[in-house]
Amino acid sequence: MGAGEKNVVPALEARDLTLSWDGEHIVVQGVSVDVAPGEVCCLVGRSGCGKTTILHALAGLTTPVSGRVLLHGEDVTGRPGRVSYMLQKDLLLPSRRIIDNVCLPLVLAGMKKTDARAKAAPLFERFGLAGCERKWPSELSGGMRQRAAFLRTYLMGADVTLLDEPFSALDALTRTDVRRWFVGVAAELGLSALVITHDVDEAVSMASRIYVLAGAPAAGEPSHVAGIVPVERVNSEHFELTDEYLAAKREVMALLG
Amino acid sequence: MASRPEPARARRVLTPLLTVAALLALWQAVVGVGIVPNFLLPTPVQVVQSLVEDAPLLASHCVTTLAEAAAGLAAGVALGFVFAVLMDRFEGFYLAFEPLMTISQTIPTVAIAPLLVLWLGYGALPKVVLVIISTFFPITVSLASGFRSVDPDVIDLMRTMNASRWQIFWYAKLPAATEQFFSGLKISATYAIVGAVIAEWLGGNVGLGVYMTRVRKSFSYDRMFASIIVISALSLALMKLVELAQRTCMPWKRAERNSNER
Numbered sequence: 222m223g224a225g226e227k228n229v230v231p232a233l234e235a236r237d238l239t240l241s242w243d244g245e246h247i248v249v250q251g252v253s254v255d256v257a258p259g260e261v262c263c264l265v266g267r268s269g270c271g272k273t274t275i276l277h278a279l280a281g282l283t284t285p286v287s288g289r290v291l292l293h294g295e296d297v298t299g300r301p302g303r304v305s306y307m308l309q310k311d312l313l314l315p316s317r318r319i320i321d322n323v324c325l326p327l328v329l330a331g332m333k334k335t336d337a338r339a340k341a342a343p344l345f346e347r348f349g350l351a352g353c354e355r356k357w358p359s360e361l362s363g364g365m366r367q368r369a370a371f372l373r374t375y376l377m378g379a380d381v382t383l384l385d386e387p388f389s390a391l392d393a394l395t396r397t398d399v400r401r402w403f404v405g406v407a408a409e410l411g412l413s414a415l416v417i418t419h420d421v422d423e424a425v426s427m428a429s430r431i432y433v434l435a436g437a438p439a440a441g442e443p444s445h446v447a448g449i450v451p452v453e454r455v456n457s458e459h460f461e462l463t464d465e466y467l468a469a470k471r472e473v474m475a476l477l478g
Numbered sequence: 479m480a481s482r483p484e485p486a487r488a489r490r491v492l493t494p495l496l497t498v499a500a501l502l503a504l505w506q507a508v509v510g511v512g513i514v515p516n517f518l519l520p521t522p523v524q525v526v527q528s529l530v531e532d533a534p535l536l537a538s539h540c541v542t543t544l545a546e547a548a549a550g551l552a553a554g555v556a557l558g559f560v561f562a563v564l565m566d567r568f569e570g571f572y573l574a575f576e577p578l579m580t581i582s583q584t585i586p587t588v589a590i591a592p593l594l595v596l597w598l599g600y601g602a603l604p605k606v607v608l609v610i611i612s613t614f615f616p617i618t619v620s621l622a623s624g625f626r627s628v629d630p631d632v633i634d635l636m637r638t639m640n641a642s643r644w645q646i647f648w649y650a651k652l653p654a655a656t657e658q659f660f661s662g663l664k665i666s667a668t669y670a671i672v673g674a675v676i677a678e679w680l681g682g683n684v685g686l687g688v689y690m691t692r693v694r695k696s697f698s699y700d701r702m703f704a705s706i707i708v709i710s711a712l713s714l715a716l717m718k719l720v721e722l723a724q725r726t727c728m729p730w731k732r733a734e735r736n737s738n739e740r
Contacts, residue, residue, distance in 0.1 A: 280638050302640030312632050316653035316730050325649065326639045357733035377639060 231255035232413035238288035250443035263424035266434030305377040311370035313358035320354040326377040364395040433476040520700035529704040547670040550609020558617030566625040605677040612673040613666035620662025624655025660724040667716040
């Protein structure tokens, strides 16, 4: 496969996914999503429209009624452990020190504890966690815990990361800080990410493309992709104040209805 | 209204001590002046005297009771652990045994003890079995609910890390259950002593229960009270031991308490 051809293959692709909670009740119908290598995309939708259901299917935790999930072109439908997944809650294990929490994916994959620690330790500084190695999760602030959770996600080793409202448990100021930090780190590490959020501002400030999900599965109307909004990032310093930002936000709001 | 300030440590220790001292003084006075006849109720001083006099005898009975309680508790914990793991692993096992276990706990220990003695003789076995029966339930229930208390999202997260069932158990479920396990163990530890003593009442040659039966038959109520004190002390000591084990096994709890206080 040539280098040019490789760039065409999305890092993550969902083709025509139809998902259900119980096998009868359709939640999401015919959803297709793709994330290019190194791209951060957002999936926006109202509460209960099936965003997390989609992420579960992409993570391989559930098998779709129909449709396929491709990772760099390889079919990984219903196979967990191929993409990194970070949930809304940090889900750090209270009984393990931070270093052992972030090492968890390595140790679970069979790496020796000492080797795993040696691999993770140099990353603490880059993830803003220097000095926290031996601390217990309860000794860290919400923002720090989220960084630790992100480092753990990163150590899962997959180049595609799914994030389910990763910043929603943080207070507004910490949230903006951690989000900016995340965008920087993701760009630096060349991560491809699909981020769920119900916060339109968050989506516009992070993503290069926004998938807008519409529908009301609880009322018997399965969700679908109502539109894809590309975000043209012009002035990264004060992007939130530009017309392009507002235009993208308006378009997303209109699609949400 | 302003919240009441945390009482100083000295006051926290002194107040209950003074209360106990006052009650003991009252007891001494009530029997001393003859409101309650002495042949029915010994004075605290008499109780302490007989405790000192019979100390070597009590100690040897203590060893037997403790050994029975410890053996029964260890077996009860092991059995409870196995049951809890099976109940967690197999839904059918949970459905089959959960109601049965609840019902089994409504059967009073005192009622099964004579049967156990009848079936298993006057040796240590019926005592150990009774301790197992009475300690097994709190352990199983606390562990089973501890395993179930784990956040399902943690399990999903670990599945995305390709964790095996065993790894999920070891890293997530078992630590999630430790706190409840130790609560159950604390209850079980006191049940263990009481269970052994009750079984000893009904037959045997040695143990605190046997000692109690003998002194009761000879109307030595001071010695009766002395053995009650010993049983309480043993139960308390075991509970403290469990607390110590809990602190050692759960170092993160101290960090959690500290950050809660901040």
